[in-house]
Amino acid sequence: MSAGKLSYQLLDKDNPVFSEFLLWSSILIVKFLLMAPLTSLHRFRTKSAANPEDMIVVRATEMGAPNEDVERIRRAHRNDMENILPFLSAGLFYVLTDPKPMLAIWLFRVTTMARFLHTFVYAIYVVPQPARAICFFIHFVITLYMAFMCILYFI
Amino acid sequence: MSAGKLSYQLLDKDNPVFSEFLLWSSILIVKFLLMAPLTSLHRFRTKSAANPEDMIVVRATEMGAPNEDVERIRRAHRNDMENILPFLSAGLFYVLTDPKPMLAIWLFRVTTMARFLHTFVYAIYVVPQPARAICFFIHFVITLYMAFMCILYFI
Amino acid sequence: MSAGKLSYQLLDKDNPVFSEFLLWSSILIVKFLLMAPLTSLHRFRTKSAANPEDMIVVRATEMGAPNEDVERIRRAHRNDMENILPFLSAGLFYVLTDPKPMLAIWLFRVTTMARFLHTFVYAIYVVPQPARAICFFIHFVITLYMAFMCILYFI
Numbered sequence: 001m002s003a004g005k006l007s008y009q010l011l012d013k014d015n016p017v018f019s020e021f022l023l024w025s026s027i028l029i030v031k032f033l034l035m036a037p038l039t040s041l042h043r044f045r046t047k048s049a050a051n052p053e054d055m056i057v058v059r060a061t062e063m064g065a066p067n068e069d070v071e072r073i074r075r076a077h078r079n080d081m082e083n084i085l086p087f088l089s090a091g092l093f094y095v096l097t098d099p100k101p102m103l104a105i106w107l108f109r110v111t112t113m114a115r116f117l118h119t120f121v122y123a124i125y126v127v128p129q130p131a132r133a134i135c136f137f138i139h140f141v142i143t144l145y146m147a148f149m150c151i152l153y154f155i
Numbered sequence: 156m157s158a159g160k161l162s163y164q165l166l167d168k169d170n171p172v173f174s175e176f177l178l179w180s181s182i183l184i185v186k187f188l189l190m191a192p193l194t195s196l197h198r199f200r201t202k203s204a205a206n207p208e209d210m211i212v213v214r215a216t217e218m219g220a221p222n223e224d225v226e227r228i229r230r231a232h233r234n235d236m237e238n239i240l241p242f243l244s245a246g247l248f249y250v251l252t253d254p255k256p257m258l259a260i261w262l263f264r265v266t267t268m269a270r271f272l273h274t275f276v277y278a279i280y281v282v283p284q285p286a287r288a289i290c291f292f293i294h295f296v297i298t299l300y301m302a303f304m305c306i307l308y309f310i
Numbered sequence: 311m312s313a314g315k316l317s318y319q320l321l322d323k324d325n326p327v328f329s330e331f332l333l334w335s336s337i338l339i340v341k342f343l344l345m346a347p348l349t350s351l352h353r354f355r356t357k358s359a360a361n362p363e364d365m366i367v368v369r370a371t372e373m374g375a376p377n378e379d380v381e382r383i384r385r386a387h388r389n390d391m392e393n394i395l396p397f398l399s400a401g402l403f404y405v406l407t408d409p410k411p412m413l414a415i416w417l418f419r420v421t422t423m424a425r426f427l428h429t430f431v432y433a434i435y436v437v438p439q440p441a442r443a444i445c446f447f448i449h450f451v452i453t454l455y456m457a458f459m460c461i462l463y464f465i
Contacts, residue, residue, distance in 0.1 A: 006322060006324075007318070007321055007322040007323050007324075007328075008162070008163035008318035008321065008322065011162055011163065011166065011321065012161060012162040012163065013162050013251060013309065014161075014162075018162075019309045020309075022248050022251065022305055022309045023305070023306060023309040023310055025244065025248065026245070026248055026302045026303075026305035026306045026309065027302075027306060029241045029244060029245050029298070029302040030299065030302045030303065030306070032241055033238075033241060033295065033298060033299050033302070035237070036237060036238075036291075036295065050230060051227065051230070051277075051281075053281060053282075053283050053284050053287070054284060056283075056284065057284050057285070057288070072361065075360060075361070077237065081236055081237065081240070081391055082345075082346060082387065082391065083343075083346075084241075085240050085241070085244075085391070085395050086339045086342055086343060086394075086395070086398075088241075088244040089244075089335065089339060089398040089399075090336070090339050093332050093335065093336055096323060096332065122361075126361075126363060127363075128363055128366075129363050129364060129366065129367050130367070132363070133367070136346075140343065140346065143339070143343060144340065144343050147336045147337075147339040147340045147343070148336075148340065150332055150333070150336035151333060151336045151337060151340070154323065154329045154330075154332040154333040154336065155333055163317070163318035166317055166318065166321065167316060167317040167318065168317050168406060168464065169316075169317075173317075174464045175464075177403050177406065177460055177464045178460070178461060178464040178465055180399065180403065180460075181400070181403055181457045181458075181460035181461045181464065182457075182461060184396045184399060184400050184453070184457040185454065185457045185458065185461070187396055188396060188450065188453060188454050188457070190392075191392060191393075191446075191450065205385060206382065206385070206432075206436075208436060208437075208438055208439050208442070209439060211438075211439065212439050212440070212443070232392065236391055236392065236395070239396075240395050240396070243396075243399040244399075
Protein backbone atom coordinates (compact mmCIF):
# COMPACT_ATOMS: atom_id res chain seq x y z
CA MET A 1 0.00 0.00 0.00
CA SER A 2 1.46 3.38 -0.93
CA ALA A 3 2.62 5.67 1.84
CA GLY A 4 0.54 8.35 0.11
CA LYS A 5 -2.41 10.43 1.21
CA LEU A 6 -4.72 9.53 4.06
CA SER A 7 -8.26 8.53 3.12
CA TYR A 8 -9.84 11.60 4.68
CA GLN A 9 -7.66 13.79 2.48
CA LEU A 10 -8.85 11.89 -0.60
CA LEU A 11 -12.51 12.01 0.50
CA ASP A 12 -12.40 15.80 0.58
CA LYS A 13 -14.28 18.07 -1.76
CA ASP A 14 -11.02 19.97 -2.31
CA ASN A 15 -9.66 16.79 -3.94
CA PRO A 16 -10.65 17.34 -7.60
CA VAL A 17 -10.96 13.58 -8.17
CA PHE A 18 -13.55 13.34 -5.38
CA SER A 19 -15.51 16.47 -6.29
CA GLU A 20 -15.64 15.47 -9.97
CA PHE A 21 -16.80 12.01 -8.92
CA LEU A 22 -19.57 13.60 -6.84
CA LEU A 23 -20.54 15.90 -9.72
CA TRP A 24 -20.76 13.23 -12.41
CA SER A 25 -22.33 10.68 -10.09
CA SER A 26 -25.04 13.18 -9.17
CA ILE A 27 -25.66 13.86 -12.87
CA LEU A 28 -25.94 10.11 -13.43
CA ILE A 29 -28.39 9.81 -10.52
CA VAL A 30 -30.59 12.55 -12.05
CA LYS A 31 -30.45 10.78 -15.42
CA PHE A 32 -31.31 7.48 -13.72
CA LEU A 33 -34.24 8.96 -11.80
CA LEU A 34 -35.71 10.53 -14.93
CA MET A 35 -36.32 7.04 -16.36
CA ALA A 36 -39.37 6.80 -14.06
CA PRO A 37 -41.27 9.81 -15.48
CA LEU A 38 -40.20 8.71 -18.98
CA THR A 39 -41.86 5.35 -18.31
CA SER A 40 -44.99 7.09 -16.96
CA LEU A 41 -45.15 9.32 -20.04
CA HIS A 42 -45.22 6.28 -22.31
CA ARG A 43 -47.73 4.53 -20.06
CA PHE A 44 -50.05 7.54 -20.48
CA ARG A 45 -49.41 7.79 -24.21
CA THR A 46 -50.11 4.10 -24.81
CA LYS A 47 -52.74 3.74 -22.03
CA SER A 48 -50.70 0.87 -20.53
CA ALA A 49 -51.40 0.25 -16.85
CA ALA A 50 -48.89 -1.67 -14.68
CA ASN A 51 -51.59 -2.47 -12.10
CA PRO A 52 -55.41 -2.61 -12.14
CA GLU A 53 -55.60 0.45 -9.85
CA ASP A 54 -53.57 2.44 -12.43
CA MET A 55 -56.09 1.92 -15.24
CA ILE A 56 -58.10 5.00 -14.26
CA VAL A 57 -54.91 7.11 -14.19
CA VAL A 58 -53.72 6.18 -17.69
CA ARG A 59 -57.33 5.94 -19.01
CA ALA A 60 -56.93 2.26 -19.91
CA THR A 61 -60.08 0.17 -20.39
CA GLU A 62 -58.30 -3.17 -19.89
CA MET A 63 -54.96 -4.42 -18.55
CA GLY A 64 -53.88 -5.85 -21.92
CA ALA A 65 -50.45 -7.18 -22.88
CA PRO A 66 -47.34 -5.15 -21.94
CA ASN A 67 -46.75 -2.34 -24.44
CA GLU A 68 -43.49 -2.74 -26.37
CA ASP A 69 -42.53 0.97 -26.10
CA VAL A 70 -43.03 0.90 -22.33
CA GLU A 71 -41.11 -2.37 -22.00
CA ARG A 72 -38.20 -0.92 -23.98
CA ILE A 73 -37.88 1.97 -21.53
CA ARG A 74 -38.13 -0.46 -18.61
CA ARG A 75 -35.30 -2.51 -20.12
CA ALA A 76 -33.19 0.66 -20.44
CA HIS A 77 -34.07 1.49 -16.82
CA ARG A 78 -33.06 -1.99 -15.66
CA ASN A 79 -29.83 -1.70 -17.63
CA ASP A 80 -29.17 1.55 -15.73
CA MET A 81 -29.70 -0.31 -12.45
CA GLU A 82 -27.26 -2.99 -13.53
CA ASN A 83 -24.59 -0.44 -14.47
CA ILE A 84 -25.05 2.98 -12.87
CA LEU A 85 -25.76 1.67 -9.35
CA PRO A 86 -22.56 -0.43 -9.03
CA PHE A 87 -20.61 2.48 -10.56
CA LEU A 88 -21.76 4.76 -7.70
CA SER A 89 -19.91 2.45 -5.29
CA ALA A 90 -17.01 1.45 -7.54
CA GLY A 91 -16.24 5.08 -8.37
CA LEU A 92 -16.29 6.08 -4.71
CA PHE A 93 -13.93 3.24 -3.76
CA TYR A 94 -11.71 4.10 -6.75
CA VAL A 95 -11.25 7.65 -5.39
CA LEU A 96 -9.64 6.02 -2.34
CA THR A 97 -6.93 4.40 -4.48
CA ASP A 98 -5.59 7.94 -5.13
CA PRO A 99 -5.63 7.61 -8.95
CA LYS A 100 -3.95 10.06 -11.30
CA PRO A 101 -6.38 13.03 -11.31
CA MET A 102 -6.56 13.57 -15.08
CA LEU A 103 -7.19 9.87 -15.75
CA ALA A 104 -9.84 9.55 -13.04
CA ILE A 105 -11.66 12.73 -14.00
CA TRP A 106 -11.84 11.78 -17.66
CA LEU A 107 -13.03 8.29 -16.79
CA PHE A 108 -15.89 9.84 -14.78
CA ARG A 109 -16.78 12.17 -17.66
CA VAL A 110 -16.62 9.55 -20.41
CA THR A 111 -18.55 6.97 -18.43
CA THR A 112 -21.34 9.47 -17.73
CA MET A 113 -21.54 10.45 -21.39
CA ALA A 114 -21.66 6.77 -22.36
CA ARG A 115 -24.70 6.14 -20.14
CA PHE A 116 -26.54 9.19 -21.55
CA LEU A 117 -25.88 7.96 -25.08
CA HIS A 118 -26.91 4.43 -24.06
CA THR A 119 -30.32 5.65 -22.93
CA PHE A 120 -30.67 7.84 -26.02
CA VAL A 121 -30.04 5.04 -28.53
CA TYR A 122 -32.03 2.51 -26.46
CA ALA A 123 -35.12 4.37 -25.33
CA ILE A 124 -35.38 7.75 -27.07
CA TYR A 125 -34.36 7.22 -30.68
CA VAL A 126 -33.51 3.62 -31.55
CA VAL A 127 -30.21 3.42 -33.45
CA PRO A 128 -29.10 0.11 -35.04
CA GLN A 129 -26.47 -1.96 -33.24
CA PRO A 130 -23.61 -1.76 -32.38
CA ALA A 131 -24.49 1.77 -31.12
CA ARG A 132 -26.03 0.55 -27.85
CA ALA A 133 -23.43 -2.19 -27.40
CA ILE A 134 -20.59 0.35 -27.67
CA CYS A 135 -22.19 2.74 -25.16
CA PHE A 136 -22.79 -0.15 -22.77
CA PHE A 137 -19.27 -1.45 -23.22
CA ILE A 138 -17.52 1.88 -22.50
CA HIS A 139 -19.23 2.30 -19.13
CA PHE A 140 -18.92 -1.40 -18.35
CA VAL A 141 -15.17 -1.57 -18.97
CA ILE A 142 -14.52 1.63 -17.00
CA THR A 143 -16.50 0.38 -13.98
CA LEU A 144 -14.74 -3.00 -14.20
CA TYR A 145 -11.36 -1.23 -14.41
CA MET A 146 -12.15 0.83 -11.29
CA ALA A 147 -13.22 -2.25 -9.34
CA PHE A 148 -10.04 -4.09 -10.41
CA MET A 149 -7.86 -1.14 -9.40
CA CYS A 150 -9.55 -1.27 -5.97
CA ILE A 151 -8.91 -5.00 -5.64
CA LEU A 152 -5.22 -4.52 -6.50
CA TYR A 153 -4.95 -1.59 -4.10
CA PHE A 154 -6.78 -3.00 -1.08
CA ILE A 155 -5.64 -6.61 -1.32
CA MET B 156 -17.59 26.43 -3.19
CA SER B 157 -18.18 27.59 0.38
CA ALA B 158 -15.20 28.06 2.67
CA GLY B 159 -17.17 26.00 5.21
CA LYS B 160 -16.51 22.68 6.89
CA LEU B 161 -14.07 20.08 5.64
CA SER B 162 -15.57 16.86 4.28
CA TYR B 163 -14.19 14.71 7.07
CA GLN B 164 -15.99 16.93 9.59
CA LEU B 165 -19.26 16.46 7.68
CA LEU B 166 -18.76 12.70 7.34
CA ASP B 167 -18.58 12.33 11.10
CA LYS B 168 -21.14 10.58 13.25
CA ASP B 169 -21.13 13.64 15.52
CA ASN B 170 -22.59 15.61 12.59
CA PRO B 171 -26.35 15.12 13.16
CA VAL B 172 -27.04 15.36 9.42
CA PHE B 173 -24.70 12.41 8.77
CA SER B 174 -25.84 10.27 11.70
CA GLU B 175 -29.52 10.83 10.84
CA PHE B 176 -28.73 9.93 7.21
CA LEU B 177 -27.08 6.72 8.40
CA LEU B 178 -30.03 5.91 10.68
CA TRP B 179 -32.79 6.44 8.12
CA SER B 180 -30.78 4.84 5.31
CA SER B 181 -30.26 1.76 7.45
CA ILE B 182 -33.99 1.62 8.20
CA LEU B 183 -34.67 1.90 4.45
CA ILE B 184 -32.19 -0.93 3.77
CA VAL B 185 -33.99 -3.17 6.29
CA LYS B 186 -37.34 -2.30 4.68
CA PHE B 187 -35.86 -3.01 1.23
CA LEU B 188 -34.38 -6.38 2.31
CA LEU B 189 -37.69 -7.51 3.82
CA MET B 190 -39.27 -7.45 0.34
CA ALA B 191 -37.49 -10.77 -0.33
CA PRO B 192 -39.14 -12.80 2.48
CA LEU B 193 -42.44 -11.07 1.65
CA THR B 194 -42.10 -12.40 -1.89
CA SER B 195 -41.23 -15.88 -0.58
CA LEU B 196 -44.26 -15.83 1.72
CA HIS B 197 -46.56 -15.17 -1.23
CA ARG B 198 -44.78 -17.78 -3.34
CA PHE B 199 -45.50 -20.36 -0.59
CA ARG B 200 -49.07 -19.19 -0.14
CA THR B 201 -49.86 -19.32 -3.86
CA LYS B 202 -47.52 -22.28 -4.61
CA SER B 203 -45.78 -20.19 -7.28
CA ALA B 204 -42.27 -21.33 -8.13
CA ALA B 205 -39.78 -19.00 -9.82
CA ASN B 206 -37.66 -21.95 -11.01
CA PRO B 207 -38.33 -25.67 -11.59
CA GLU B 208 -36.03 -26.59 -8.66
CA ASP B 209 -38.21 -24.43 -6.36
CA MET B 210 -41.39 -26.40 -7.07
CA ILE B 211 -40.68 -28.89 -4.30
CA VAL B 212 -40.07 -26.04 -1.83
CA VAL B 213 -43.36 -24.21 -2.48
CA ARG B 214 -45.24 -27.51 -3.08
CA ALA B 215 -46.14 -26.54 -6.64
CA THR B 216 -47.13 -29.31 -9.07
CA GLU B 217 -46.42 -27.25 -12.19
CA MET B 218 -44.60 -24.03 -13.10
CA GLY B 219 -47.80 -22.28 -14.24
CA ALA B 220 -48.20 -18.60 -15.13
CA PRO B 221 -46.74 -15.94 -12.79
CA ASN B 222 -49.07 -15.33 -9.86
CA GLU B 223 -50.47 -11.79 -9.80
CA ASP B 224 -49.98 -11.33 -6.03
CA VAL B 225 -46.33 -12.40 -6.29
CA GLU B 226 -45.78 -10.17 -9.34
CA ARG B 227 -47.25 -7.19 -7.49
CA ILE B 228 -44.72 -7.59 -4.69
CA ARG B 229 -41.94 -8.00 -7.23
CA ARG B 230 -43.02 -4.73 -8.88
CA ALA B 231 -42.93 -3.02 -5.48
CA HIS B 232 -39.48 -4.53 -4.90
CA ARG B 233 -38.25 -3.30 -8.27
CA ASN B 234 -39.67 0.15 -7.55
CA ASP B 235 -37.62 0.11 -4.33
CA MET B 236 -34.51 -0.71 -6.35
CA GLU B 237 -35.24 2.19 -8.70
CA ASN B 238 -35.70 4.63 -5.82
CA ILE B 239 -34.11 3.53 -2.54
CA LEU B 240 -30.78 2.44 -4.06
CA PRO B 241 -30.01 5.79 -5.79
CA PHE B 242 -31.15 7.58 -2.61
CA LEU B 243 -28.46 5.75 -0.60
CA SER B 244 -25.83 7.46 -2.77
CA ALA B 245 -27.62 10.78 -3.35
CA GLY B 246 -28.25 11.22 0.38
CA LEU B 247 -24.62 10.50 1.23
CA PHE B 248 -23.38 13.00 -1.35
CA TYR B 249 -25.94 15.54 -0.14
CA VAL B 250 -24.46 15.35 3.39
CA LEU B 251 -21.22 16.66 1.84
CA THR B 252 -22.94 19.85 0.63
CA ASP B 253 -23.31 20.82 4.32
CA PRO B 254 -27.09 21.42 4.13
CA LYS B 255 -29.10 23.15 6.87
CA PRO B 256 -29.44 20.40 9.52
CA MET B 257 -33.18 20.75 10.17
CA LEU B 258 -34.01 20.68 6.46
CA ALA B 259 -31.76 17.70 5.73
CA ILE B 260 -32.93 15.66 8.72
CA TRP B 261 -36.60 16.18 7.89
CA LEU B 262 -35.98 15.29 4.26
CA PHE B 263 -34.42 11.99 5.40
CA ARG B 264 -37.36 11.28 7.71
CA VAL B 265 -40.10 12.19 5.23
CA THR B 266 -38.51 10.29 2.38
CA THR B 267 -38.21 7.15 4.53
CA MET B 268 -41.84 7.39 5.61
CA ALA B 269 -42.88 7.87 1.98
CA ARG B 270 -41.18 4.62 0.93
CA PHE B 271 -42.80 2.66 3.78
CA LEU B 272 -46.21 3.99 2.79
CA HIS B 273 -45.45 3.26 -0.88
CA THR B 274 -44.85 -0.41 -0.10
CA PHE B 275 -47.91 -0.55 2.15
CA VAL B 276 -50.35 0.79 -0.45
CA TYR B 277 -48.65 -1.16 -3.27
CA ALA B 278 -47.99 -4.60 -1.82
CA ILE B 279 -49.69 -5.00 1.56
CA TYR B 280 -53.10 -3.37 1.30
CA VAL B 281 -53.89 -1.97 -2.14
CA VAL B 282 -55.25 1.59 -1.89
CA PRO B 283 -56.69 3.31 -4.99
CA GLN B 284 -54.56 5.86 -6.81
CA PRO B 285 -53.24 8.52 -6.31
CA ALA B 286 -52.08 7.03 -2.95
CA ARG B 287 -49.13 5.16 -4.47
CA ALA B 288 -48.32 7.97 -6.92
CA ILE B 289 -48.09 10.51 -4.07
CA CYS B 290 -45.80 8.26 -1.97
CA PHE B 291 -43.60 7.64 -5.00
CA PHE B 292 -43.53 11.33 -5.88
CA ILE B 293 -42.47 12.54 -2.39
CA HIS B 294 -39.40 10.28 -2.30
CA PHE B 295 -38.65 10.90 -5.97
CA VAL B 296 -38.68 14.71 -5.68
CA ILE B 297 -36.56 14.67 -2.51
CA THR B 298 -33.92 12.41 -4.09
CA LEU B 299 -33.94 14.56 -7.23
CA TYR B 300 -33.57 17.71 -5.08
CA MET B 301 -30.57 16.20 -3.26
CA ALA B 302 -28.87 15.21 -6.51
CA PHE B 303 -29.47 18.71 -7.93
CA MET B 304 -28.06 20.35 -4.79
CA CYS B 305 -24.94 18.16 -5.24
CA ILE B 306 -24.60 19.21 -8.88
CA LEU B 307 -24.86 22.90 -7.94
CA TYR B 308 -22.37 22.45 -5.10
CA PHE B 309 -19.71 20.37 -6.82
CA ILE B 310 -19.82 21.94 -10.29
CA MET C 311 -22.91 6.55 21.22
CA SER C 312 -19.46 5.28 22.20
CA ALA C 313 -16.74 7.81 22.91
CA GLY C 314 -14.60 5.74 20.50
CA LYS C 315 -12.88 6.52 17.24
CA LEU C 316 -13.78 9.42 14.97
CA SER C 317 -15.42 8.52 11.66
CA TYR C 318 -12.48 9.69 9.58
CA GLN C 319 -10.24 7.28 11.46
CA LEU C 320 -12.65 4.42 10.69
CA LEU C 321 -12.97 5.43 7.03
CA ASP C 322 -9.23 5.07 6.55
CA LYS C 323 -7.56 2.43 4.44
CA ASP C 324 -5.25 1.72 7.39
CA ASN C 325 -8.33 0.50 9.28
CA PRO C 326 -8.38 -3.22 8.36
CA VAL C 327 -12.20 -3.34 8.65
CA PHE C 328 -12.51 -0.60 6.03
CA SER C 329 -9.85 -1.91 3.66
CA GLU C 330 -11.28 -5.46 3.82
CA PHE C 331 -14.74 -4.02 3.17
CA LEU C 332 -13.36 -2.20 0.12
CA LEU C 333 -11.60 -5.34 -1.10
CA TRP C 334 -14.55 -7.72 -0.80
CA SER C 335 -17.05 -5.14 -2.05
CA SER C 336 -14.91 -4.57 -5.14
CA ILE C 337 -14.77 -8.33 -5.72
CA LEU C 338 -18.57 -8.46 -5.39
CA ILE C 339 -18.90 -5.58 -7.87
CA VAL C 340 -16.74 -7.47 -10.41
CA LYS C 341 -18.84 -10.62 -9.86
CA PHE C 342 -22.03 -8.53 -10.27
CA LEU C 343 -20.80 -6.86 -13.47
CA LEU C 344 -19.86 -10.20 -15.03
CA MET C 345 -23.54 -11.21 -15.03
CA ALA C 346 -24.00 -8.96 -18.09
CA PRO C 347 -21.50 -10.75 -20.40
CA LEU C 348 -22.81 -14.08 -19.03
CA THR C 349 -26.30 -13.05 -20.18
CA SER C 350 -24.94 -11.98 -23.58
CA LEU C 351 -23.13 -15.30 -23.97
CA HIS C 352 -26.38 -17.21 -23.48
CA ARG C 353 -28.26 -14.81 -25.78
CA PHE C 354 -25.71 -15.62 -28.51
CA ARG C 355 -25.80 -19.35 -27.77
CA THR C 356 -29.58 -19.52 -27.86
CA LYS C 357 -30.03 -16.77 -30.51
CA SER C 358 -32.35 -14.89 -28.13
CA ALA C 359 -32.64 -11.18 -28.85
CA ALA C 360 -33.88 -8.76 -26.18
CA ASN C 361 -34.78 -6.15 -28.81
CA PRO C 362 -35.53 -6.27 -32.56
CA GLU C 363 -32.29 -4.35 -33.31
CA ASP C 364 -30.33 -7.11 -31.52
CA MET C 365 -31.56 -9.89 -33.81
CA ILE C 366 -28.76 -9.32 -36.31
CA VAL C 367 -26.17 -9.43 -33.50
CA VAL C 368 -27.30 -12.78 -32.05
CA ARG C 369 -28.26 -14.14 -35.50
CA ALA C 370 -31.90 -14.59 -34.52
CA THR C 371 -34.50 -14.86 -37.27
CA GLU C 372 -37.43 -13.93 -35.02
CA MET C 373 -37.98 -12.38 -31.58
CA GLY C 374 -39.58 -15.55 -30.17
CA ALA C 375 -40.45 -16.26 -26.54
CA PRO C 376 -37.87 -15.50 -23.82
CA ASN C 377 -35.31 -18.31 -23.57
CA GLU C 378 -35.41 -20.11 -20.23
CA ASP C 379 -31.59 -20.27 -19.86
CA VAL C 380 -31.30 -16.53 -20.50
CA GLU C 381 -34.17 -15.77 -18.11
CA ARG C 382 -32.52 -17.85 -15.38
CA ILE C 383 -29.35 -15.76 -15.60
CA ARG C 384 -31.44 -12.59 -15.59
CA ARG C 385 -33.18 -13.78 -12.41
CA ALA C 386 -29.77 -14.44 -10.82
CA HIS C 387 -28.68 -10.96 -11.95
CA ARG C 388 -31.81 -9.39 -10.47
CA ASN C 389 -31.23 -11.29 -7.24
CA ASP C 390 -27.73 -9.78 -7.16
CA MET C 391 -29.25 -6.32 -7.54
CA GLU C 392 -31.62 -7.02 -4.66
CA ASN C 393 -28.81 -8.20 -2.39
CA ILE C 394 -25.34 -7.02 -3.44
CA LEU C 395 -26.34 -3.40 -4.07
CA PRO C 396 -27.85 -2.77 -0.60
CA PHE C 397 -24.85 -4.59 0.93
CA LEU C 398 -22.49 -2.05 -0.66
CA SER C 399 -24.18 0.66 1.42
CA ALA C 400 -24.97 -1.40 4.54
CA GLY C 401 -21.37 -2.64 4.76
CA LEU C 402 -19.97 0.88 4.42
CA PHE C 403 -22.28 2.20 7.14
CA TYR C 404 -21.44 -0.81 9.32
CA VAL C 405 -17.73 0.12 9.17
CA LEU C 406 -18.72 3.39 10.90
CA THR C 407 -20.11 1.50 13.90
CA ASP C 408 -16.53 0.44 14.72
CA PRO C 409 -17.29 -3.30 14.86
CA LYS C 410 -14.89 -5.89 16.24
CA PRO C 411 -12.35 -6.31 13.39
CA MET C 412 -12.30 -10.12 13.26
CA LEU C 413 -16.10 -10.36 13.25
CA ALA C 414 -16.53 -7.68 10.58
CA ILE C 415 -13.80 -9.03 8.31
CA TRP C 416 -15.19 -12.58 8.43
CA LEU C 417 -18.71 -11.30 7.76
CA PHE C 418 -17.39 -9.56 4.62
CA ARG C 419 -15.59 -12.72 3.50
CA VAL C 420 -18.45 -15.13 4.17
CA THR C 421 -21.06 -12.90 2.57
CA THR C 422 -18.95 -12.56 -0.58
CA MET C 423 -18.45 -16.33 -0.80
CA ALA C 424 -22.20 -16.84 -0.30
CA ARG C 425 -23.03 -14.62 -3.30
CA PHE C 426 -20.49 -16.41 -5.53
CA LEU C 427 -22.00 -19.77 -4.56
CA HIS C 428 -25.51 -18.36 -5.06
CA THR C 429 -24.71 -17.45 -8.65
CA PHE C 430 -22.99 -20.78 -9.23
CA VAL C 431 -25.92 -22.93 -8.08
CA TYR C 432 -28.46 -20.60 -9.72
CA ALA C 433 -27.00 -19.75 -13.11
CA ILE C 434 -23.94 -21.91 -13.83
CA TYR C 435 -24.72 -25.41 -12.59
CA VAL C 436 -28.20 -25.82 -11.17
CA VAL C 437 -28.10 -27.61 -7.80
CA PRO C 438 -31.36 -28.77 -6.12
CA GLN C 439 -32.75 -26.68 -3.29
CA PRO C 440 -32.02 -25.79 -0.52
CA ALA C 441 -28.55 -25.00 -1.99
CA ARG C 442 -29.61 -21.65 -3.44
CA ALA C 443 -31.84 -20.80 -0.47
CA ILE C 444 -28.93 -21.32 1.96
CA CYS C 445 -26.55 -19.14 -0.10
CA PHE C 446 -29.20 -16.44 -0.34
CA PHE C 447 -29.97 -16.65 3.37
CA ILE C 448 -26.34 -16.29 4.54
CA HIS C 449 -25.81 -13.04 2.66
CA PHE C 450 -29.31 -11.82 3.50
CA VAL C 451 -28.94 -12.34 7.26
CA ILE C 452 -25.48 -10.76 7.34
CA THR C 453 -26.67 -7.66 5.47
CA LEU C 454 -29.73 -7.43 7.72
CA TYR C 455 -27.48 -7.78 10.78
CA MET C 456 -25.22 -4.95 9.57
CA ALA C 457 -28.19 -2.66 8.91
CA PHE C 458 -29.62 -3.44 12.38
CA MET C 459 -26.26 -2.75 14.04
CA CYS C 460 -26.25 0.65 12.25
CA ILE C 461 -29.77 1.43 13.47
CA LEU C 462 -28.83 0.59 17.06
CA TYR C 463 -25.63 2.63 16.79
CA PHE C 464 -26.95 5.76 15.07
CA ILE C 465 -30.35 5.99 16.74
